[in-house]
Amino acid sequence: MKEDRMPNSKGISIVVTTYNRRHRLPTLLEAFIQQSDLDFQLILVSDGSTDGTDEFAKSLRLPFDFKFIDTKFRGYGLAIARNLGILNADKSYVAVLDDDSIPHFDYIKNLKDIVSSDYIVAGPRYPANGVKDSRLQEKMERFKQLKPGFKYKINELLEMHIPLIENNICMSKKNWIENGLFSERIKLYGIIGQEFFARMRYRGISYVFYWDIVIFHHSDWCNDGSIKSRKKKIHAYFARRLRKFLKKKKFFDKQIEWAKTTANELDLK
Numbered sequence: 717m718k719e720d721r722m723p724n725s726k727g728i729s730i731v732v733t734t735y736n737r738r739h740r741l742p743t744l745l746e747a748f749i750q751q752s753d754l755d756f757q758l759i760l761v762s763d764g765s766t767d768g769t770d771e772f773a774k775s776l777r778l779p780f781d782f783k784f785i786d787t788k789f790r791g792y793g794l795a796i797a798r799n800l801g802i803l804n805a806d807k808s809y810v811a812v813l814d815d816d817s818i819p820h821f822d823y824i825k826n827l828k829d830i831v832s833s834d835y836i837v838a839g840p841r842y843p844a845n846g847v848k849d850s851r852l853q854e855k856m857e858r859f860k861q862l863k864p865g866f867k868y869k870i871n872e873l874l875e876m877h878i879p880l881i882e883n884n885i886c887m888s889k890k891n892w893i894e895n896g897l898f899s900e901r902i903k904l905y906g907i908i909g910q911e912f913f914a915r916m917r918y919r920g921i922s923y924v925f926y927w928d929i930v931i932f933h934h935s936d937w938c939n940d941g942s943i944k945s946r947k948k949k950i951h952a953y954f955a956r957r958l959r960k961f962l963k964k965k966k967f968f969d970k971q972i973e974w975a976k977t978t979a980n981e982l983d984l985k
Contacts, residue, residue, distance in 0.1 A: 726808040728827055729757040729889070731801030733794060736767045740937060742949045747818045749779060753825040757781040757807050761797040764789040764893045781806070795898035795908050799975075802892050803982055808833075811886035816937045818844060820930040827929050833888040835867060837920035839929030841884060849935045855879045870917035880923075882909040884931050894970040895919050911934035914963040915971065 730748075734741065741760075748758055758780060762769045764787055772782035785804060787797050802810050809831040811835040813819070820826075830837055840856055855962050861876050862868065873880060887895075896915055916923075 726828075726831065727755070727757065727806070728824060728831065729759055729801075729805035729807040729810045729923070730813060730819075730824075731759045731761060731798060731805065731810060732813045733761045733763055733797040733801065733879055734765065734769060735763040736769070737815050737937070738765065738767045738769045738772050738980045740815065740934075741769070741772060744818060745776070745778070747821070748770075750821050751780075751819070751824045752822050753828065754780045756824045757783070757804060757805065759783045759785065759801045761801040762786040763793045763797040764791075769836075777940055792903045793900075795900045795902055799900065799978075802889065803979060805889050805942060808888055808890075809886055810889050810892055812882055812884045813931060814842045816934045817841065817883055817931040818934070820932070823929060823931065826926070827886060828864075830924075830929070831886055831888070832924070833891060835887075835924050836916065837886045837929070838923060838925050839884050839931065840925075840927055841931050841933045843882075843933040844936075846936045847934060847936050849933065852933060852935065859925060863939060864926050865924060867922040867924055869920070869922060870913055873923060874917075878907065880913045883933075884911055884929065886929075891921075893975050894972070895975075896923060896968065897975040897978075899967075899971050901967075901971075911963060915968045918965065918968050 732744065738902055758778070760773055760783070760891075762773070762785070766832065770784075770786055776782060776784075783804060785797075785800050787793050787800060789796050790857060802812075809827075811827060827837070840859060841852060842856065843852055858876070858878055862873075870880070882898075896919075898908055899911050899915075
């Protein structure tokens, strides 16, 4: 089903989670400073960084609304960090990005034009300038099957072998909460997004892809502060074995109830 691209004046919060990439944050922040539309909120959430990220973030003076949150979590707390960012967002719509992904200078402007309270809005990831990433390029080729601006059910995307990832997706804050946020039970790399999209499939949430909400991914940063490549492989090994146990209706329902209760308790919904 084709969606009309009507301008949307509602605000955007961008949640970026980070771990021990203090030396990379200036590059990321400069991309937000250079946005063609500076009317947005950036929420930087540290997943228990120990490299001076806190001190750096607290010293920042930026030309847009900015919040910094530290989870103080020790371990792989990506879901915790994302959820804290979403729950503390002050705008109606919330996009999720990783700290190795640099937004195009029209990212905010274009995202505002297409956000919706009814479905997931997603955009492409390209290799950053000078970065060779044939695996990512191959993934992006698969998205050429999709018609921009059309609603797809998650089932349809899986049948088309579309590589769904939660980096660079946006929903209304209300929708994030009502559909369960991210599962904090999962402390392994490589399954948080899979559980999330399996739950969106269960909930019947649609997915709409647009080519003009672009981010540039730095795969060359993969070993410089975040979870290392070797550890990722170990996590992925165990994640594959846990996958079928985590994608059950009873767990989805519990996750959704938890998210609603948490939001109500924080008086942030």
